[in-house]
Amino acid sequence: MPTQTRSTRAYAARTETSPMAPFSIERRDPAGDDVAIDILYCGVCHSDLHQARNEWHNTVYPVVPGHEIVGRVVKTGKNVTKFKEGDLAAIGCMVDSCRVCASCRRGLEQYCERSPTFTYNSPDKHTGGTDVTYGGYSESIVADQAFVLKVSEKLDLAATAPLLCAGITTYSPLRHWKVGPGQKVGIVGLGGLGHMGVKFAHALGAHVVLFTTSPGKTADALRLGADEVVLSKNADEMQKHAASFDFILDAVSAEHDINAYLSLLRLDGTLTLVGAPEKPLPVAAFNLLLPRRHFAGSAIGGIAETQEMLDFCADRGIVSDIELIPIDRIETAYERMLRGDVKYRFVIDMASLKG
Ligand code: NAP
Numbered sequence: 001m002p003t004q005t006r007s008t009r010a011y012a013a014r015t016e017t018s019p020m021a022p023f024s025i026e027r028r029d030p031a032g033d034d035v036a037i038d039i040l041y042c043g044v045c046h047s048d049l050h051q052a053r054n055e056w057h058n059t060v061y062p063v064v065p066g067h068e069i070v071g072r073v074v075k076t077g078k079n080v081t082k083f084k085e086g087d088l089a090a091i092g093c094m095v096d097s098c099r100v101c102a103s104c105r106r107g108l109e110q111y112c113e114r115s116p117t118f119t120y121n122s123p124d125k126h127t128g129g130t131d132v133t134y135g136g137y138s139e140s141i142v143a144d145q146a147f148v149l150k151v152s153e154k155l156d157l158a159a160t161a162p163l164l165c166a167g168i169t170t171y172s173p174l175r176h177w178k179v180g181p182g183q184k185v186g187i188v189g190l191g192g193l194g195h196m197g198v199k200f201a202h203a204l205g206a207h208v209v210l211f212t213t214s215p216g217k218t219a220d221a222l223r224l225g226a227d228e229v230v231l232s233k234n235a236d237e238m239q240k241h242a243a244s245f246d247f248i249l250d251a252v253s254a255e256h257d258i259n260a261y262l263s264l265l266r267l268d269g270t271l272t273l274v275g276a277p278e279k280p281l282p283v284a285a286f287n288l289l290l291p292r293r294h295f296a297g298s299a300i301g302g303i304a305e306t307q308e309m310l311d312f313c314a315d316r317g318i319v320s321d322i323e324l325i326p327i328d329r330i331e332t333a334y335e336r337m338l339r340g341d342v343k344y345r346f347v348i349d350m351a352s353l354k355g
Pocket residue numbers: 044045046047048050165166169188189190191192193194211212213214217251252253254255256273274275276277298299300337338340341342344
């Protein structure tokens with residue numbers, strides 16, 4: 001149990017109906033394998049909004065969201081070898097896991113059989129599980145070096161932050177289902193995740209089709225790497241693509257008709273859900289039976305794969321398209337996100353919290 005803690009400025013939602021507001025948290029002094037990071041930027045994921053408003057029905061209040069964290073190391077525990085003071089560092093959706101179960105040993109910490117410790121709203125081992133973890137809408141964070149990622153000095157740092165969730169959540173399934181040249185790949189929803197899905201599927205060499213409900217996003221989708229754009233509300237346009245896709249990644253945050261996309265898969269094609277809407281999505285049996293389609297899901301990515309994705313991005317010069325906001329604009333950002341009006345990820349400039 002740490003003896004020292006440091007009072008840290010943050011933003012929290014105190015109830016499911018109260019807006020995000022200033023809040024003070026305690027961060028432990030870094031000991032052993034801990035790395036303390038001064039947070040420079042934190043991306044705004046739709047999961048932050050789902051959880052601030054208790055849409056997944058498991059939020060412990062007050063909640064400090066934020067799991068797309070980049071910053072500089074300010075202090076390290078005595079066992080830390082991976083980082084030194086002044087290094088760039090990043091934290092994504094997890095800060096720990098059991099490390100011994102079969103999933104953890106395979107580098108799939110996100111599927112830890114004892115549940116990973118998520119960056120926010122998870123029982124915090126360091127307080128004996130009485131407190132929950134607090135995320136990146138804060139001026140600093142402390143985590144075990146094993147869950148801290150290295151960041152290239154080459155990339156724009158603010159635009160790198162969203163890679164820690166939107167990036168890995170789309171990269172991982174595209175790699176797992178072996179997306180590459182010669183394949184027709186669909187990405188559904190041009191938001192934070194979707195726009196990274198388009199960039200990665202394009203970088204991996206696939207023929208990319210973006211499905212959107214927003215006609216105004218067509219030009220951006222083509223610029224981001226889509227080969228074709230389909231307005232999903234137009235049944236004729238959808239019909240032209242019937243039974244033709246090898247793989248579709250669905251990154252939609254709200255209720256929508258999943259059957260409209262299942263019917264676009266060819267024999268043995270796969271539709272993978274990464275979006276996490278509050279309500280269940282009905283599936284018509286015959287959309288799966290004929291012709292032998294797969295309906296799957298995927299959650300973020302393991303730590304080694306997250307580092308692989310960050311290195312891939314540094315090699316290829318891939319970052320997010322972002323709108324930088326001060327932290328007191330977070331509620332406006334949430335409202336715009338709910339309208340599908342994100343270009344294409346909000347990132348909080350944490351200097352606005354310290355100022
Ligand atoms: P986002 O930026 O708000 O993007 C969601 C996009 O979905 C919107 O931009 C919009 O795109 C589309 N959309 C929204 N409402 C819709 C509706 N009613 N019908 C059809 N399309 C709609 O959200 P995000 O941060 O990318 O997150 C997307 C989802 O993934 C969220 O549910 C989030 O919690 C989840 N998520 C899952 C994981 C995981 O590990 N699996 C990780 C992170 C996030 P168009 O305007 O192009 O239609």
